[in-house]
Amino acid sequence: MSESEAEHHQNPIRFGILGCxxxxxxxxxxxxxxxxxxxxxxxxxxxxLDKARQFAASARLHSSVKLLSPYDALLEDTSVDAVYVPLxxxxxxxxxxxxxxxxxxxxxxxxxxxCVEELERILEACEKNRVVFMDGAMWLHxxxxxxxxxxxxxxxxxxxxxxxxxxxxxxxxxxxxxxxIRVKPDLDSLGALGDxxxxxxxxxxxxxxxxxxxxxxxxxxxxxxxxGVILSCGASLYWGDGLxxxxxxxxxSHVSTDLSIHGSQGTLLVRDLVIPYREDGASFEVISGAHxxxxxxxxxxxxxxxxxxxxxxxxxxxxxxxxxxxxxxxxKKSDPSLKWADISRKxxxxxxxVKKSIDKKxxxxxx
Amino acid sequence: MSESEAEHHQNPIRFGILGCxxxxxxxxxxxxxxxxxxxxxxxxxxxxLDKARQFAASARLHSSVKLLSPYDALLEDTSVDAVYVPLxxxxxxxxxxxxxxxxxxxxxxxxxxxCVEELERILEACEKNRVVFMDGAMWLHxxxxxxxxxxxxxxxxxxxxxxxxxxxxxxxxxxxxxxxIRVKPDLDSLGALGDxxxxxxxxxxxxxxxxxxxxxxxxxxxxxxxxGVILSCGASLYWGDGLxxxxxxxxxSHVSTDLSIHGSQGTLLVRDLVIPYREDGASFEVISGAHxxxxxxxxxxxxxxxxxxxxxxxxxxxxxxxxxxxxxxxxKKSDPSLKWADISRKxxxxxxxVKKSIDKKxxxxxx
Numbered sequence: 151m152s153e154s155e156a157e158h159h160q161n162p163i164r165f166g167i168l169g170c171x172x173x174x175x176x177x178x179x180x181x182x183x184x185x186x187x188x189x190x191x192x193x194x195x196x197x198x199l200d201k202a203r204q205f206a207a208s209a210r211l212h213s214s215v216k217l218l219s220p221y222d223a224l225l226e227d228t229s230v231d232a233v234y235v236p237l238x239x240x241x242x243x244x245x246x247x248x249x250x251x252x253x254x255x256x257x258x259x260x261x262x263x264x265c266v267e268e269l270e271r272i273l274e275a276c277e278k279n280r281v282v283f284m285d286g287a288m289w290l291h292x293x294x295x296x297x298x299x300x301x302x303x304x305x306x307x308x309x310x311x312x313x314x315x316x317x318x319x320x321x322x323x324x325x326x327x328x329x330x331i332r333v334k335p336d337l338d339s340l341g342a343l344g345d346x347x348x349x350x351x352x353x354x355x356x357x358x359x360x361x362x363x364x365x366x367x368x369x370x371x372x373x374x375x376x377x378g379v380i381l382s383c384g385a386s387l388y389w390g391d392g393l394x395x396x397x398x399x400x401x402x403s404h405v406s407t408d409l410s411i412h413g414s415q416g417t418l419l420v421r422d423l424v425i426p427y428r429e430d431g432a433s434f435e436v437i438s439g440a441h442x443x444x445x446x447x448x449x450x451x452x453x454x455x456x457x458x459x460x461x462x463x464x465x466x467x468x469x470x471x472x473x474x475x476x477x478x479x480x481x482k483k484s485d486p487s488l489k490w491a492d493i494s495r496k497x498x499x500x501x502x503x504v505k506k507s508i509d510k511k512x513x514x515x516x517x
Numbered sequence: 518m519s520e521s522e523a524e525h526h527q528n529p530i531r532f533g534i535l536g537c538x539x540x541x542x543x544x545x546x547x548x549x550x551x552x553x554x555x556x557x558x559x560x561x562x563x564x565x566l567d568k569a570r571q572f573a574a575s576a577r578l579h580s581s582v583k584l585l586s587p588y589d590a591l592l593e594d595t596s597v598d599a600v601y602v603p604l605x606x607x608x609x610x611x612x613x614x615x616x617x618x619x620x621x622x623x624x625x626x627x628x629x630x631x632c633v634e635e636l637e638r639i640l641e642a643c644e645k646n647r648v649v650f651m652d653g654a655m656w657l658h659x660x661x662x663x664x665x666x667x668x669x670x671x672x673x674x675x676x677x678x679x680x681x682x683x684x685x686x687x688x689x690x691x692x693x694x695x696x697x698i699r700v701k702p703d704l705d706s707l708g709a710l711g712d713x714x715x716x717x718x719x720x721x722x723x724x725x726x727x728x729x730x731x732x733x734x735x736x737x738x739x740x741x742x743x744x745g746v747i748l749s750c751g752a753s754l755y756w757g758d759g760l761x762x763x764x765x766x767x768x769x770s771h772v773s774t775d776l777s778i779h780g781s782q783g784t785l786l787v788r789d790l791v792i793p794y795r796e797d798g799a800s801f802e803v804i805s806g807a808h809x810x811x812x813x814x815x816x817x818x819x820x821x822x823x824x825x826x827x828x829x830x831x832x833x834x835x836x837x838x839x840x841x842x843x844x845x846x847x848x849k850k851s852d853p854s855l856k857w858a859d860i861s862r863k864x865x866x867x868x869x870x871v872k873k874s875i876d877k878k879x880x881x882x883x884x
Contacts, residue, residue, distance in 0.1 A: 176812045312749070312770040315682050315763070320809065321781055365737070369753060370881075371761035382679070384761055386736060386753065394738035394751055396682070396763045403679040404783050405807050405816065414688055416771050421786070421802075425809055427816045435788075440772050442687065442792055445543045447830060449772065452794045463814060514737075 161481060163473040164192035166230035166254070168221050168245055169237045170205035173259060173286075177234050178209045180465040189473045191215050192231075195224035221245060225252045232257060232282070232476055238337035239344055243268045246283075250275035255282040255476045255486075257469075260352075261344035261501065262494045269498045273491050282475045284468075284490040285497075287352050289424050291467040294432040294458040295356075298418060301456075302357060302411065307438050309415030314354050314395035316410075318346035318424060319403035322381075327401065333379050341380035343504060346399035349424045351500045352493070353409045354387060354395040360496050363387035363395070367514045368507035373402060385504045397504075415439060419453070426464070433457040528848060530840040531559035533597035533621070535588050535612055536604045537572035540626060540653075544601050545576045547832040556840045558582050559598075562591035588612060592619045599624060599649070599843055605704035606711055610635045613650075617642035622649040622843045622853075624836075627719075628711035628868065629861045636865045640858050649842045651835075651857040652864075654719050656791050658834040661799040661825040662723075665785060668823075669724060669778065674805050676782030681721050681762035683777075685713035685791060686770035689748075694768065700746050708747035710871060713766035716791045718867045719860070720776045721754060721762040727863050730754035730762070734881045735874035740769060752871045782806060786820070793831070800824040 165181065167174050174194075181189050193216040196202040202217040218224045224233070225248055232255035235245055242263050246256050256276055262285045263269035276283040289295060301307045319342075322330070331337040332345045340347070355362070369384035382400035407424035411417065416438030426432035437453035460467070478484040503515040532548065534541050541561075548556050560583040563569040569584040585591045591600070592615055599622035602612055609630050613623050623643055629652045630636035643650040656662060668674045686709075689697070698704040699712050707714075722729070736751035749767035774791035778784065783805030793799035804820035827834070845851040870882040 173813075176814065179812065179814075309771065312686070312767060313684060313751075313765050315684070315777075317680060317682070317777070317779060319679070319779065369755070369761055370732070371755050371759060373759055382759065384680075384753075384763075386738075386751075386763075388736070388738050390738075392738060392740055392749065392769065394736055394765065396751075396753075398680050398761065398779075400679060402759065403779050403781055404676070404805070405809060406779055406784055408777065410682075410684070410775065412684060412686065412765075412770050412773055414770055417773055419788070421820065422816065425813055425815065427819045429814055438771070442772060445546065446540075446792055447543065447546075447796055447832075448792065449789065449794045453788065465814075 161477065162187050163189040163476050164229055164231045165189055166193040166195065166224045166227060166233045167191065168195055168224060168233050168235045168249070170194060170196045170201050171236040173236045174205065174234070175209050176465055177236070178211065180463065180469050183462045183466045184470055189469055192229050193218050193224050193227050195219055195221050225249055225254065230254055231480060232472070235259060238331045239264055239340065240337050243272055246272045247275040250279045250281050253279055253281060255479070257284050257286065257472050259286040260348040261340055262498055264339060266495065266498045266502045269495060273495060276486070276491065280479065280486055282472065282479060282486045283494070284472050284475070285494045286468070287348065288464040288468045289349070290352070290356065290493070291471055292426065292432060292464040293460055294426070294434060297456060297458050298420070298434055301418060301436060305415070307416050307436070308411060308413035308418060311358060311393050311411065311413050313412040314357050314410070315408070316350040316353050316395070316397045317406045317408040318349045319398070319400040320405040321403060322401040327375065327381070333375055333381070335377040335379050339379055340501070340505065342399045342401045343380045343383050343501065347383070347397065347501055347504065348497060349407065350397035350399050351504070352497045353423060354397060355496055355500065357409070357411050358393070360493065361389065362496060362517050363500065364390045365514050365516055366500060366503035366507055368504050368512050370512045372508060380508070383504070383508060385507065387500065426460070429460065429463045431457055431459040528844065529554050530556040530843050531596055531598045532556055533559055533591045533594060533600045534561040535591060535600050535602045535616070537561060537563040537568050538603040540603045541572065541601070542576050543832055544603070545578065547830065547836050550829045550833045551837055556836055559596050560585050560591050560594050562586055562588050592616055592621065597621055598847060599839070602626060605698045606631055606707065607704050610639055613639045614642040617646045617648050620646055620648060622846070624651050624653065624839050626653040627715040628707055629865055631706060633862065633865045633869045636862060640862060643853070643858065647846060647853055649839065649846060649853045650861070651839050651842070652861045653835070654716065655831040655835045656716070657719070657723065657860070658838055659793065659799060659831040660827055661793070661801060664823060664825050665787070665801055668785060668803060672782070674783050674803070675778060675780035675785060678725060678760050678778065678780050680779040681724050681777070682775070683717040683720050683762070683764045684773045684775040685716045686765070686767040687772040688770060689768040694742065694748070700742055700748070702744040702746050706746055707868070707872065709766045709768045710747045710750050710868065714750070714764065714868060714871065715864060716774065717764035717766050718871070719864045720790060721764060722863055722867065724776070724778050725760070727860065728756065729863060729884050730867065731757040732881050732883055733867060733870035733874055735871050735879050737879045739875060747875070750871070750875060752874065754867065793827070796827065796830045798824055798826040
């Protein structure tokens, strides 16, 4: 074992989980799939100790995991390096800032915040306290995403970006529409825009290498519930250079997580962007340099499927990346990288613009 | 041979071609692929006899095909039952109305006209003279289209329509952008909106069973050439019931002819809608009733590919359908069906609204 490997094994990142949400199970499973020494769960906290106990049993956590309540107790726990925050969005700022103040690194579920001002406060707290910030957009860490990035950045493959189309949806059950935190104005007032639009906007910005659009216009086709929470919405984004992007996010449509990227030289399509169909790998379609055949009786080529294997699921790769960044700070005393914070900030900025356009009756919002 | 088969063989529909455009080659080939007795080419006309002669040689037309010039001569030819009109759009009204006045049935290339008022004049002339009208949208006649229709109309498969996205594009060569009739203001002033937007709008309306949107808004991302002809544009269509459709058509982007239909229960996707990759058949993808798997670590199912064989290419099936309608009028003395005229009218109506929104600086246009 080399020295660095030995060090790695001796010093896993110790996570505290702030809230026993359903997605925390997925997070625990992700950690269990990583090489030992990457990360461990040190403590979990819930509003009641009973809930924490139930979660620990159902997630089969090791008996050494501390069960704490309320959340403050977890922030006082000096054995915790980093917190995972799957709380309702309205509670993100409070707990992320409190965690940063205690020197805990912050891995937070999406949407990162209710608005960009709130996110800025979180990011300032993280910067001031020298802790890493990352949001829970798992797809960014899939090796397929890296391979698509390579094709987009190769001018001969996709070329100049012209049109990006994204759709993120699922058909919510009546129970979800009645009770889920994502339809409650005091918990997740952004509704589908926060929960699903985060992916649409994130993937559009990712495709452009985080080049912000000049103008954002929300679509007048909007569904709100009785409390004014967004159940379905859409928007168009304009860069002023011929590139346009459209997004639609909805709790009222069959499951979809489409991303189509049309460039001057080629097209890239993926239909299971956010959650791949299977865990062991994922694919996308690409077609480049095609034309209609002579007399327009066919195409000169068909799209090709590019398959990419995933050594572990994308959520585990996300934790791996986060742990790597945290180790650089904790063990190497590096400054925290701002890479993931910047991605979150830009995503939130565009999300805010969509929300503002909705609030202003679909007026264009200039960024 | 039955009596009706005998009659069929004795009475092919005799076409006159008004203009030796490149697409007329495809039309001649389509006729050659149909069972004998369906349709024949009786006459072709061009602005010059020389051009007609060259076309006849290059398309290897039978020596019995009459070569005529100018176009009027073809309309005087009593051996012609129907005309195929591949002329520049600005000449459609003149020649379609003149043909109808001479009792010729009209198969016209898309876009049908420059505006709906012009198309109405064509359709009135056709109705008055009891001749069939159809535009050249070939994909409507592919058996894949019939199979997709069946799935859309089955409420358990796609369900209530929520989002339709279409893209139609090709990367025009510098020569095309300089010289093609589709970029000339006096010939095809609608440019990409007419040439490609016709497919986008047609497929959106087709998906909704020709239910017109309430509102149409053009996208501010617009490219015009120096003469003001549209090289690239987009629009959003709203029905006011939660359904939204987006379209993008462009001469400046890699070839695409995408149609995605998202409903409450399922999603349908086709990427080679307008011109199938191959002539002998075509496929589409459909996924219905899927969910994210437990813990959101996959999907409960993947999209299925549905392959549909084509006995002859879609352009031949279009001629077959047109010939069938014409025979009903010519041989059975039926009233001409208005089915295809109505489809053209609705397509042109929405196309007009996109154009009007562009002209009014992207204001919403109510239909």
